[in-house]
Amino acid sequence: MMDFDEPFRGTEAVATGVLTRHRLARHFVRLHRDVYIEPGVEPTALLRAKAAWLWSRGCGILAGTSAEAVHGTRWLDPSASAEIVRDGHVRAVPGIIVRTAQDVESCVVDEMVVTTTARTGFDIARSGGDVGRRIEILDALCHATGLKAREITAHAARHRGARGAAQVERILGLVDGGAASPPETHTRLLLIRAGFPTPETQIEVFDGDRFVARADLGWRQWRVLVEYDGAHHWTDPSQRTRDIERYTVLPEMGWTVIRVGADLLYRRTEVLVDRVGQALRRAGLRSDRSGGCVRDAARLRT
Structure with missing residues (x-):
């Protein structure tokens, strides 16, 4: 059975009797020579x-x-x-x-x-x-x-x-397959360019043997996590419930969590860099390693 939600060869559909030439020409979208698809299929x-x-x-x-x-x-x-x-x-x-x-x-x-x-x-x-x-x-x-x-x-x-x-x-040298989305990569690159130590991705946090959370990126040494919240963190009720639980438990375990949304990441980069810098310095990162982190916002976006 031919799946019209996928591209198909028109000559093959006609030769096998699945479609007539008339129906092929009238009811399907021609993508390339002899390649068709059903109307309305999102590219x-x-x-x-x-x-x-x-x-x-x-x-x-x-x-x-x-x-x-x-x-x-x-x-x-x-x-x-x-x-x-x-x-x-x-x-x-x-x-x-x-x-x-x-x-x-x-x-x-x-x-x-x-x-x-x-x-x-x-x-x-x-x-x-x-x-x-x-x-x-x-x-x-x-x-x-x-x-x-x-x-x-x-x-x-x-x-x-x-x-x-x-x-x-x-x-x-800047590739990390742990990033699960482009905004996570963008966040990681922004923090590296700002002068922070390279963050680890997909950090798993346990309370004893109990799994608590997997964070987008951060630094185990200073117990600082950075989480990018996409739209599903607000629109998916089950995800929202999980977020409320883990963002309550993680600080109780001594972790600082910095949550990042699109506005903060793409429009207020200097605020994000400042928040991360403060959290790392409070956790013990020496100032000579993070000095000068708050740089020109336009440069940080490059």
């Missing part, structure tokens, strides 16, 4: 990758955003064009970027050929553009797949002459 990076794979008729390797999506990376731009690597000269079409490359390491995922996770990470790291956004995507890729920065480093060592390879090591 995602994964959907665009599948459509590009069908368009290529299996000739090529999904790369870039498309490979990230197939490997399970979240938080990708749903409007971004799909990307595919093919041999020879193949003209790009609207919605699909076609590249040529040699020695591209690949694997098969869900019957589609894609760049390996290490190659995908390498391509992200050297892609250019905003450094913070690249690190967010790398964090998400590592979080989704278990990929380690050292695996990307090893891959980069085999491609030293590739375009953009020189900047990969610097980018990978």
Whole structure:
């Protein structure tokens, strides 16, 4: 049975008798040559990758955003064009970027050929553009797949002459697959740029043998935690109940919890940096390690 919520080949649907040519033309959306989908389906990076794979008729390797999506990376731009690597000269079409490359390491995922996770990470790291956004995507890729920065480093060592390879090591030094969302990555990078010791991610707190909480990031040594509260922390009743409980218990155990929302993170960065600095200094962080943390807010946003 053909799933019309997924991209499909029109010729295949007609040949198998699932659709008539008339119904295909009148009732479905044409994404690419011979690639269709049911009207009203929201586009995602994964959907665009599948459509590009069908368009290529299996000739090529999904790369870039498309490979990230197939490997399970979240938080990708749903409007971004799909990307595919093919041999020879193949003209790009609207919605699909076609590249040529040699020695591209690949694997098969869900019957589609894609760049390996290490190659995908390498391509992200050297892609250019905003450094913070690249690190967010790398964090998400590592979080989704278990990929380690050292695996990307090893891959980069085999491609030293590739375009953009020189900047990969610097980018990978800031990657942490523990971040569960782009705002968590943004928070971590902000605190590092502000001069604080690099925070640990996904800190588990126990009271004896009893699990109490898993915090987004923080410093065990000073018992300071930083938590990013997304919308679900306020709209999901069960999440709200858990939050009330743990934010009562953690201070009783000697932990300081700094809660961060979008406004504080993106518009009042100097306030966030000041709160973290005060908490760490009260907990014993020497001033010479955190001195000068409150810097120009515009610089902290870079």
